[in-house]
Amino acid sequence: MRLFAALSVLSFHWTAYVGIAGVWQGVTPKEVLPALNRVAAYGWLGVELFFVISGFVICMSCWGKRAGEFFTSRVVRLYPAYWAAVGLTAFVVLTFTQYARWGADEGLDTKTVLGNLTMLQQPLGMRHVDGVYWTLWVEMRFYLLFAIVVAAGLTYRKVVAFCGIWTIFAVLAPQAQIPLLTTFAMPNESPFFIAGIGMFLMYRFGQNLLLWGIVGFSWILALTRLTSIQTIYVGVLNHPLSWKVMALGVTLAFALVLGAALGLFNWVQWKWLTVAGALTYPLYLIHQEAGWTMIHFSLTRGLGVKSALLVALATALLTAWLIHRLVERPVSKWLKKGMDRSMATLRRVSDEPAPDKK
Template sequence: MTQKDDTAVAVTADERRVEEVTPVHVPESQALSEPKTAAPSTRGKGQRLAALDGLRFLAAVAVVLFHFTGQTPGTMRQIWGRPFEAIFPDSHGYLAYGRLGVDLFFLISGFVICMSAWGRSPRQFFISRVTRLYPMYWIGVLVSAFVIYTFDTPLGHPNPREVFANLTMLQKPLGVANLDSVYWTLWPELCFYLTFSVVVWMGLTYTRVVVFCGIWTVAAVLAPAAHLPLMTVLVNPTSAPFFIAGMAFYLMYRFRATPLLWGIVLMSWLLAMHFILAPHGGRLDWHTWHPWRGWLVLVITGFFALIAVIALGWTSRIQWRWLSVAGTLTFPLYLLHDVIGVTVVHHFGDRMDPRVLVLSTVAGLILLSYVVHRLVERPVARYMRRWLNSASFGLEAPLPRRR
């Protein structure tokens, strides 16, 4: 698959279980600095945001279906061995919009990361990010490498050096190709964590998050215009509006909606429209995909509306446990689906009905994600968390070993 054609679950990529934040004590001096219009809300206290979990899972399934059935004509022929008109003549055009699921994931990530970091120390924030991302990511890289080097796939056989670079999750700045094309979304997530950790270090408050949103918005606009490559890579202009809007939506959820927060969301929506409708296609390639631009506006606007509904507390009655379980499968499904699924489709695409093959492959991948999450990812993450919590993060030399 071409790198240009893919979209992936971002998410964090990253949070696979949305945790309700317990109220934290705010010092009187700090409380005085908070705007009176942003009094804490009592919505959703003690509840899980199951609706957000379910929405994230639906976005993941949309991306999965896109990779199998909605990619560009050249990639579809490479995977299936024949043009998409002979396989999905009626549904291909609709499923191609599944690539936009990554934008919904960035929106959700801004909301969830801000929520999960509230009241945590920098150390706790670091440990939570590392233990939620790296265990499943390492599993995904190793599984993808095994499939690529063991089976006949349409993905080629990259230099083994790429495997080691990908295990760091820093392949983007290292100038190394992603072992799996879906990994591209992890770099925007890491940059978000890096910059947001500064606010966590200072202590999260309403005012500081709002200021951070404003600074990031300005940087996302000025960095490309000023031809600052390093700054442009760090602020990720095309994805920044979604992260920023997600944080503003969380502030609405934690406190309440204010004109200032709606202004941040509106500005983020406008910038998202600008980047996604850019003449050069932004991260989309108009040479290989020709959607009606109006549908792009409607889909992205729909994403903003869905998160707004959750932020305003209108989904607080939705507490179905199976949605939360589905949410835990999002990251494993994102990391495992592409290489495995494309290889299966490539081998059996001419032996089964394409629709049956796709549906059975997706169902199998969801089951595999559940098994990997329960039997491998959770135990590894638990061990890492215990080890990091007991480790010293200081730069002083450890005590000498007793002889």
């Protein structure tokens, strides 16, 4: 499911995003690949599927864990592959500047790369080394909000209350016009996370009217926010999008995760899906800027459009696998050991009484 979402986003960036006219030798993707472009124009909906999955998985993975364990799990999961992706993308863009969409002439310098390594470049007001990183800031805000519930101790009642409170703030935020509230309420993205949480509660505790209400209400809110999201993507596509098709895509995203929560896909036991799932995160992180550079490079070497896309896809998948095997797995193990020791020390020292003042 995650690989499907990643490939959807990849197809959007490679064959629909109007900002890469230079990659296609000065013409728009719509002119190069008209048939694929019409479908890929909706590939960004894969991001919304990612958010629903994230709501489900985060709630599931941290159930019964302490706040420190939750923090450790997120650091270990997100940063190793991300650091590798930032370094690789910066290297590719700066080394093959003539084929890249942007580079040193447009602000890709050491300061920008270092800022990106924190994953906080967006609130710091810095440019992303790769544009897809914007979703990581969305995820981090979700983690920060959910960490409050984790710190209080996850229970069915608390998580349901969290879903309700977040929904209220997300609905009110656009009218309140308070930037900080909008930043954390995330009106456009919150319905997807909340729906995923509700689906996990169904998976763990069984179905009931309240949980169906959370999921259904989130689905309706997601559809109502499509107009706002549509405005963003029409700007980068330079042609209209059908609200009905977008609504169908959102509904499909909800249905896929809901089906998994209700056990409808338990029969799917293909071993290759485990590998595919492991490659999804690094593939997502490296596919945009480095992928565009590879496509442009291939075209200038005489490859046709289809061949250039296939070469770029094969290279991206291989690179994602290498990042997973050579960076993500070993660094994650090392990082987890260090984080576990650090958290153990923090708990031990925190429990020690303060020394008496003489």
